[in-house]
Amino acid sequence: MNENAAVYFVDRHVTEGRAARTAFREADGAKRSLSYGDLAAQSAVFAGALGRHGVRREERIAMIVRDQIEFPVVFWGALKAGAIPVPLNTLLSASVYEAILNDSRASILVVSEQLWETVKPAVDGNRFLRAVVVIGAKQECGTECVSYTDFVAGAEPVETVETHGDELAFWLYSSGSTGVPKGVRHIHSSLKATVDTFGNQVLGIREDDTVFSAAKMFFAYGLGNAMSFPMSAGATTVIFAGRPTPDAVFEILAQEKPTIFCGVPTLYAALVAEQEKMGTPPVHSLRLCTSAGEALPRDIGERWEKLWAAEIVDGVGSTEMLHIFLSNRPGDIVYGTSGVAVPGYEVRLVDEHDQDVPEGEVGELLVRGPSSAEGYWNRRSKSMSTFQGHWTRTGDKYERTRDGRFVYCGRTDDMFKVSGIWVGPFEVEQALVEYPGILEAAVVARADDKDLVKPAAFVVLKEGATLDPEALKDHIKGKIGMWKYPRWVTVVDELPKTATGKIQRFKLRDAEVVA
The missing domain is CATH 3.40.50.980 (Rossmann fold)
Structure with missing residues (x-):
């Protein structure tokens, strides 16, 4: 065969x-x-x-x-x-x-x-x-x-x-x-493995679907969205070589009439802001949307669904696992979480000794499933530390809620402790983007004048918005905890990101901050 x-x-x-x-x-x-x-x-x-x-x-x-x-x-x-x-x-x-x-x-x-x-x-x-x-x-x-x-x-x-x-x-x-x-x-079987799991059992791709992925085909998320999933069903993919600006995406949604749209959180945030500014109902034929690359803020997901009447299935994947292995499901969406394991995959949360952490505590996410990569090319040491038997280390920190859902806390390298308690950048960032006037946010660790580690925030404002840093800090204190609020809030024109939309927080660690 x-x-x-x-x-x-x-x-x-x-x-x-x-x-x-x-x-x-x-x-x-x-x-x-x-x-x-x-x-x-x-x-x-x-x-x-x-x-x-x-x-x-x-x-x-x-x-x-x-x-x-x-x-x-x-x-x-x-x-x-x-x-x-x-x-x-x-x-x-x-x-x-x-x-x-x-x-x-x-x-x-x-x-x-x-x-x-x-x-x-x-x-x-x-x-x-x-x-x-x-x-x-x-x-x-x-x-x-x-x-x-x-x-x-x-x-x-x-x-x-x-x-x-x-x-x-x-x-x-x-x-x-x-x-x-x-x-x-x-390997060859990995492509169909992602179809048999996420494509069929979560996305529910059909032959009569038309898919538009703003995420490009050169990386894992876009490759699955635009090729593996639609081609498994005999569906149609709309491809776009240009930059997926809000205006370009709006035009494609209206003219090409895709039924499934695949984006990333930063793009969803921009689309929501633009649509709210226009004040008119969006023109589209969408039945379902997906998001990956980084965790989708709860506020963005809820505002999108209110405007478009189409759910965003937010999930977690990686280049190493080829596509999404942890996800919300259509009809069972809890924005602000990454859902549960996709059928065919298993996940664990472990501490620094690889022991399972109890419910409500932060641990590193490990995953095993049929689409795991064979390893890195010419990176033997990195391959051995990432691919450990059947399990793959994701480098992501999560906590598991009482109802079994997983909540993203940040990359292992991005996590830091404040007053002896772990702080995940994403939790602070999610609270920041819920504040009026803030479009995007990134949080990193920064030492204060006593050499104690505290959160520092970099924010992108919506067009025409202004910001009162002290009011913002009070908002965060009341929202997620007194010790988690950013001690510095710096307004920037844009955040450094990869082509897939992931925020490159390491580029902000030494950036100048505003007190």
């Missing part, structure tokens, strides 16, 4: 009569579309082009590709050839691309034309690349690259190579919210 993931997600739809159904359609640019039949054919040709260029099984195919029609063709085409696609963040600098290309030893690089000038310095002197393929290049791009059209021209389509479910399929580089990205290696 061929357990190559491309058989289930691509080829199966042709044999089951869905060849004419639209798999992907672009919401910007040329607004092209791709049927399941076209995807099967074009990915087979791309696999043939890789073989023609001497690509062997398990060679890495680096992808610096925007969310466009060619992304799924390249990704699934590489899998069909037995090669390993490595989608990369499209917002990195040339120096980071250079490091990742050398680390992965990719033999082929596929890059979108719009990103070529940024990427070009990263390939100079690379000793592993045999070809650089530029999507959309009409002009002469020099001897260092070939256009995508020329790369696939005349290539013979190939049959999907037979693989084992435990065979390496693709890599994802971690988003780097706490440092340098690491190559996370996933």
Whole structure:
């Protein structure tokens, strides 16, 4: 039996009569579309082009590709050839691309034309690349690259190579919210495992759904939203290469009429603020929304549902686990919590000695389930500390409520003690964004003049809003506790984030604060 993931997600739809159904359609640019039949054919040709260029099984195919029609063709085409696609963040600098290309030893690089000038310095002197393929290049791009059209021209389509479910399929580089990205290696069976768990048993994806994921396909959350889940059901994905600003998202929701929207907390906060400012009902066809990347503040979830009449299923996932393993459920949402374990996964909360912590106490979240990565590439020590037998350490701190729900407290590295009591940044941040005028907030530890650790807050204000720091501090004291209020409140234009929307708190630890 061929357990190559491309058989289930691509080829199966042709044999089951869905060849004419639209798999992907672009919401910007040329607004092209791709049927399941076209995807099967074009990915087979791309696999043939890789073989023609001497690509062997398990060679890495680096992808610096925007969310466009060619992304799924390249990704699934590489899998069909037995090669390993490595989608990369499209917002990195040339120096980071250079490091990742050398680390992965990719033999082929596929890059979108719009990103070529940024990427070009990263390939100079690379000793592993045999070809650089530029999507959309009409002009002469020099001897260092070939256009995508020329790369696939005349290539013979190939049959999907037979693989084992435990065979390496693709890599994802971690988003780097706490440092340098690491190559996370996933196997073929992991993609369907996320479908069998979250996709089917929580999201309930259907063939008649149209999905729009503001989260991009280059990282785990977006890959599941825009590819794995809709393709498992024969549904349609709306893809958008541009930046998902509130205006852009509003237009897509109104014009493309997706039934499922997948966003991140910072985007939901911005959309709620804009919609409330407009004062008119939103135009949409949504039946369900998802959120991940960071915990969704309770206030944002409640305000969104009031405006859109569509629930946000807030969950927790990671690059290491490929998608969401802890989640709320449709019809059983408690905003401000991460819900319970997704069917097929188990979770534990442990202390520094790996002993289970009692109800109501903070512990590190461990998870085990069928989509766990095989490990990090060339990071043996980190792999051994993260992947421990069947269990994967998430680095997230949680507490479990009396009714069995999990409440996010912060990253292990972000937690700190005030007056001997653990404080989680997220709890303070959630209280901050419930205060009128505050759009976003981040909290870090800072030593006061007595060298005692206290919370420091950085906040982004809504348009036209002003802030009384002392009134805000009093609000926090009454909301979550006298010792948890921020001793410093600094207004900033924006918070440092990864491309996935995660706040990079480590960048704020040494930032200047306002007393």
